[in-house]
Amino acid sequence: MPPSAKAVLHLDDDRFKVTEWQFEPGAETGWHRHGHDYVIVPLTDGTLGLDLPRNQTMTAHLSRHIPYSRREGVEHNVTNAGKDYLAFLEVEVVDDHIAHRRRATMERLMQAFNARDLEGVMACMAEDCAFHSAAGPEVVGTRHEGRAAVRAAYAAIFDSFPQAAWTEGTHAVSGETGMSSWRFIGTDKAGRDVDLCGCDVFAFDGDRIALKDSYRKARG
Structure with missing residues (x-):
């Protein structure tokens, strides 16, 4: 031997x-x-x-x-x-497993949004979670704090866009921060087409998302 x-x-x-x-x-x-x-x-x-x-x-x-x-x-x-x-x-x-799991959460989140699966979307969010939408009266857009408020905000997105797809998704994790970039293609309730790029910056609680902070291009 x-x-x-x-x-x-x-x-x-x-x-x-x-x-x-x-x-x-x-x-x-x-x-x-x-x-x-x-x-x-x-x-x-x-x-x-x-x-x-x-x-x-x-x-x-x-x-x-x-x-x-x-x-x-x-x-x-x-x-x-x-x-x-x-x-x-x-x-x-040795912390790459954490990054892999968090990246997988981000991938599942985008898949759930594209499937219009509200339960699947919320399964990616931490118990104490928040969503800062891209537009709103505050410097951070509009704050949605807590699971009930976040759930209602996501449901409103589905309601506002009967047709919606988040495409060209890329996902990266660095330490406690994640980022997804995407191209959103959809049609709103008035029949207007929307096609723009944006990104989400995430903070995590373990493997789930504690904060989804959204940014998007403004077309004019």
Whole structure:
């Protein structure tokens, strides 16, 4: 049996996990799947041997202090394929799962709006939620505070636009803030067509939306 690589944990908090992997010649990590995006920072020059799914293999040459990154989902067994000691730091972004879940909430919200599913829309909102609409008398537009007020405001949007579609949606999360951009194409109750771009800025309570703050282009 080949020797096992040694893992030394240097940092493990709510955002990052930093592990130093130390390999004697021939040492290996064993098969594993990466659950997070990560960065590798080589501490030595060296050559990695990589066992991959479907019986594939490859080698990767490391240069000291020259980092590289990989996405969540990589599956492999890593071996020191060189003749000398090898080490690197593995920096995992452990809060990416939170960002993935929040992005999924934003995607579900847009899908629910397009399906005119008011219950589905409200399922994306936190218990203590708010909606700041794009137009209104205040500097933030019109404030709708609390689930009942937010629900009524969303219902009014569906009522005002018998035909409505939020298209070309893109979603991004950075820390506690999310943003969706979209193109709204609809017809109001008077038969007027509307076609404009806008965005929503979100604040979160866990995985659900505590504040939906809307902005849109004004066409004139």
